[in-house]
Amino acid sequence: MSDSPDDSVPLLAARGLAVVRQGEPIFGPLDLELRAGEVLLVEGGNGSGKTTLLRVLAGLLAPSHGQILRAGIESEDLLAPVGFLSHATGLRADLSPLEQLDFFACLYGVRPGIAAMAALHSVGLAGFEHMPVRRLSAGQRKRCALAALLHTANHLWLLDEPYANLDRDGQILVDRLLEGHIARGGAALITSHGLIEPQLSRVRRMRLELADA
């Protein structure tokens, strides 16, 4: 990775971040920092605001309080594309995984050295490249979305429950993708409701409590 970002500046930082919806606090205020080569695991029960936090960090939702710094610059808009994976995988039902990856690549740019076909094979979708997403299972859709992450060029990954819907092999696959990503100098923030333990060499944890608990 030639133009790897400066390690001394966090790729993503938040100060006093909080979301309040209709007078009800959803989460926060919280501080966090994510540097290149790091995985930050956000744990919390159902409804603890993990998804909302991720959407705020991805710039999809405006925070009620606090500031977000991207690569050290305070900015509400994204400065660089962010690999974002949520429960809605962003896949169009009528398109095949290969066409999906092509679409993601057009928007995000391609990571040099990994072709769409190779990315699909490495997530275990060999033989499904041309099948409409409609006919894939939930786990296969998740794998397709993971292949898109692998195929595109993003330093920062924000993954909401990346282990959900995946079988045992799939969970190992997520760990392998994350290891590869941080080895290339990327960073990832992942959420989990705590049932699955990520098997990663370097992972920091953050517990997100229910705001009113």
Next chain:
Amino acid sequence: MRKGSVLSAFFGVIRRDALSLWRRRADALNPIWFAAIVITLFPLALGPEAAKLARIAGGVIWVIVLLASLLSLDALFRADLEEGSLDVMLTSAQPLAVLAGAKILLHWIATGLPLLAITPLAATALGLSPRALPVLLTSLALGTPIISVIGACAAALTAGLRRAGMLLSLIVLPLVVPVLIFGAGAVEASLTGASTTQPLLLLAAGLAAAVSLGPLVCAAALRLGNH
């Protein structure tokens, strides 16, 4: 690592949406069938008296094209919102207005253009005077993209609502009334021998404004809806 260029993002959206439209081409043709059926209803309801039909043909075609364009608007951003690909577009750090512009362009290509293509047939069926046909086609060519732009802005605003069809019509129809007035007015003027330059120029001005401002408004509405 380089980000995908704005141009590749624009064509990426067009290619993906065109592909999924093609896979659902039966649905995509609905507005055209609708227009074709309604046009055949008019001679049945009003009687085959050619002079009567010919007098109203221009206005009838304009209204039908307008209503047919509305049919496919409801689905314009619905899939993007439900499947999460709007999040993909937003997190790609590409200018959303460009991506919205791609969707609007494709809506016009998939709806406005085919309607334009069947217009000569419809005009013949309703007995519109052949000398008014070029004006009708010009006014539709200028007016249908404006309908797509205004419609897309309304569709972006209502994409998060469950049954937005009626609300969509309520928002769009009042806004496109000027387009209808100038479009149908141009055809009327060509029949009476008056000058058609003024209404057509006004439509062209409207088109210029819609094309330049529409995608920005549409992007803002999408952001608003996604929050």
